[in-house]
Amino acid sequence: MPTAKSLSEILEGIEIISSSADIQVIVRGMSMDSRQVQPGDLYVCVPGFQVDGHDFAAAAIASGAVALVVERFLPLDVPQVLVANVRQVMGLLASVVYDRPSEHLELVGVTGTNGKTTITYLIEKIAAKHGKKVGLIGTLGSRIDGRELPGERTTPEAIDVQKLLGEMVAEGVSLAVMEVSSHALDLGRVAGCEFAAGIFTNLTQDHLDYHKTMEEYLNAKSRLFSNLKGKIQPKISILNGDDPAFSKLSQVSAAPVVSYGIYNSVDYRAENVEVTTEGVRFRVRFRDEVQQIWYATPGIFSVYNALAAFVWGVERGYDKATVAEALTEISGVPGRFESVRLGQPFQVIVDYAHTPDGLVNVVRTARDFTKGKLITVFGCGGDRDRGKRPLMGEAASQWSDFVIVTSDNPRTEDPDQIIQEILTGVSGVDYVALRDRREAVWSACRMAKAGDTILIAGKGHETYQIFGTEVHPFDDREVAREALRGLGYAQVDS
Numbered sequence: 001m002p003t004a005k006s007l008s009e010i011l012e013g014i015e016i017i018s019s020s021a022d023i024q025v026i027v028r029g030m031s032m033d034s035r036q037v038q039p040g041d042l043y044v045c046v047p048g049f050q051v052d053g054h055d056f057a058a059a060a061i062a063s064g065a066v067a068l069v070v071e072r073f074l075p076l077d078v079p080q081v082l083v084a085n086v087r088q089v090m091g092l093l094a095s096v097v098y099d100r101p102s103e104h105l106e107l108v109g110v111t112g113t114n115g116k117t118t119i120t121y122l123i124e125k126i127a128a129k130h131g132k133k134v135g136l137i138g139t140l141g142s143r144i145d146g147r148e149l150p151g152e153r154t155t156p157e158a159i160d161v162q163k164l165l166g167e168m169v170a171e172g173v174s175l176a177v178m179e180v181s182s183h184a185l186d187l188g189r190v191a192g193c194e195f196a197a198g199i200f201t202n203l204t205q206d207h208l209d210y211h212k213t214m215e216e217y218l219n220a221k222s223r224l225f226s227n228l229k230g231k232i233q234p235k236i237s238i239l240n241g242d243d244p245a246f247s248k249l250s251q252v253s254a255a256p257v258v259s260y261g262i263y264n265s266v267d268y269r270a271e272n273v274e275v276t277t278e279g280v281r282f283r284v285r286f287r288d289e290v291q292q293i294w295y296a297t298p299g300i301f302s303v304y305n306a307l308a309a310f311v312w313g314v315e316r317g318y319d320k321a322t323v324a325e326a327l328t329e330i331s332g333v334p335g336r337f338e339s340v341r342l343g344q345p346f347q348v349i350v351d352y353a354h355t356p357d358g359l360v361n362v363v364r365t366a367r368d369f370t371k372g373k374l375i376t377v378f379g380c381g382g383d384r385d386r387g388k389r390p391l392m393g394e395a396a397s398q399w400s401d402f403v404i405v406t407s408d409n410p411r412t413e414d415p416d417q418i419i420q421e422i423l424t425g426v427s428g429v430d431y432v433a434l435r436d437r438r439e440a441v442w443s444a445c446r447m448a449k450a451g452d453t454i455l456i457a458g459k460g461h462e463t464y465q466i467f468g469t470e471v472h473p474f475d476d477r478e479v480a481r482e483a484l485r486g487l488g489y490a491q492v493d494s
């Protein structure tokens with residue numbers, strides 16, 4: 001439980017326009033959702049993309065909110081604080097309300113289009129191996145010392161971030177690693193977070209529905225690094241030196257930069273890279289040292305992920321060989337290049353590639369070790385960047401022998417329309433469009449012969465499919481098992 005504070009105490013150092021009279025009122029928590037308000041909360045009125053939080057202030061007060069943060073004064077009888085942009089101050093206020101948790105643990109932020117979840121898992125493993133009690137926040141939910149907590153987004157809203165970090169501190173967590181999405185950076189969800197390290201993976205097309213241009217997308221990402229300043233020192237920016245965004249990010253970084261990569265001149269360089277069907281082996285050269293690494297996920301992109309985590313471990317002072325050992329011990333991240341094995345003579349791989357670059361990477365990786373045919377099953381999410389659709393169609397066509405275009409999470413869009421947009425990029429390959437994802441997976445399994453690979457991309461760990469606003473149970477891995485059992489394969493998954 002955070003310590004109760006007066007509103008005036010919470011507002012210290014925060015830029016406000018004005019406030020109503022009684023700001024000595026005692027605040028016990030914070031909420032941006034009237035439906036979740038607890039007695040004693042400060043309710044923040046967020047003008048959203050769908051509705052305006054100011055319209056729910058009366059409901060919030062009825063549930064026990066004792067004060068409001070607003071962008072316009074409301075005719076309601078509680079103390080109110082007027083600010084120019086609630087999203088910009090919400091995280092700062094929440095960090096005070098929840099006792100500045102990020103100043104009481106080491107916080108590592110990972111950003112970039114692809115690889116965030118994977119790298120947070122690797123860092124969690126490295127830190128745990130060194131005896132740390134670790135917290136993790138990301139796409140698969142949160143974890144406090146291994147205890148799972150569900151989550152809806154990659155980076156939760158600012159108040160939830162501070163609450164979670166507060167819970168972690170209370171449970172004795174000394175290191176927390178979190179995925180920082182571009183939406184989060186743009187919408188102030190990590191304001192009030194004092195990061196010790198920022199890690200950049202890569203920048204390729206995604207989320208243009210929200211950011212509009214790649215430049216704006218990069219600007220959002222760059223905030224993690226330009227904000228790497230504050231009380232806790234030392235701080236560090238760990239940047240992919242092979243990515244075109246490197247030069248801008250290293251220029252804006254407020255913390256010293258350490259670079260990693262394979263091709264360019266970088267501080268930590270992977271050499272002698274061997275990509276096998278089981279994983280990647282390489283040697284890292286840095287300063288006057290070298291370290292051999294084995295990481296059991298295939299694909300060149302896995303070299304980058306393992307390397308980024310290795311750099312973080314070594315730079316924070318861990319022994320290089322122990323860091324490498326932790327990477328060797330990791331068996332994989334759920335839904336990332338995850339094999340489904342029921343004794344069938346072909347491979348079935350479930351992967352979360354949902355961007356053109358992600359798909360190119362996994363399709364090429366699967367191609368490299370497929371002796372027979374590569375059958376790729378995928379779709380694209382609705383209410384998301386439409387520009388990705390033909391590009392993902394192209395990526396799948398280029399490296400597969402057969403493509404099954406199906407539905408991902410159509411959300412409020414027409415699934416057939418999404419499929420049509422993907423098909424404009426599909427060419428030079430045999431394909432079929434099957435709107436029903438279950439049918440698509442079954443069809444791929446029926447078609448596959450010995451030596452083939454089925455790659456089911458886009459949903460990875462997800463255990464649902466979203467149609468309209470309804471969420472239906474659906475898990476690619478379960479559906480693949482169901483289809484394989486239907487074909488008579490019954491060996492226990494290994």
Ligand SMILES: CC(=O)N[C@H]1[C@@H](OP(=O)(O)OP(=O)(O)OC[C@H]2O[C@@H](n3ccc(=O)[nH]c3=O)[C@H](O)[C@@H]2O)O[C@H](CO)[C@@H](O)[C@@H]1O[C@H](C)C(=O)N[C@@H](C)C(=O)N[C@H](CCC(=O)O)C(=O)O
Pocket residue numbers: 032033034035045046047048049050051052053054056139152153154155156157181182183184187
């Ligand atoms: C673009 C975006 O991120 N939008 C988020 C934003 O929505 P919004 O501003 O439209 O909110 P709104 O629904 O209009 O509501 C406005 C305010 O009224 C409040 N309200 C509303 C109704 C009510 O009865 N009472 C009430 O108080 C809401 O709590 C909110 O504070 O605030 C909502 C409340 O927290 C979020 O659910 C919503 O995420 C939407 C659903 C979303 O899909 N976000 C995705 C795009 C996202 O954030 N993705 C990133 C990147 C993923 C990655 O690539 O890794 C992520 O970090 O997950």
Ligand SMILES: Nc1ncnc2c1ncn2[C@@H]1O[C@H](COP(=O)(O)OP(=O)(O)OP(=O)(O)O)[C@@H](O)[C@H]1O
Pocket residue numbers: 112113114115116117118119139154179201202301302304305335336337351352353354357358359361362460
């Ligand atoms: N370093 C990388 N470069 C390119 N593609 C990658 C990389 N790492 C993983 N991928 C691909 O992207 C998919 C998603 O990986 P991961 O979940 O680690 O990324 P993420 O950045 O967390 O994604 P999200 O934006 O959904 O949170 C993987 O399943 C894989 O196909």
Ligand SMILES: N[C@H](CCC[C@H](N)C(=O)O)C(=O)O
Pocket residue numbers: 154354380381382384408409458459462
């Ligand atoms: N974090 C990503 C995940 C996309 C996953 C894909 N299955 C989809 O629904 O588009 C997003 O919100 O854009």
Ligand SMILES: [Mg+2]
Pocket residue numbers: 116117118138139140154179
């Ligand atoms: Mg993620």
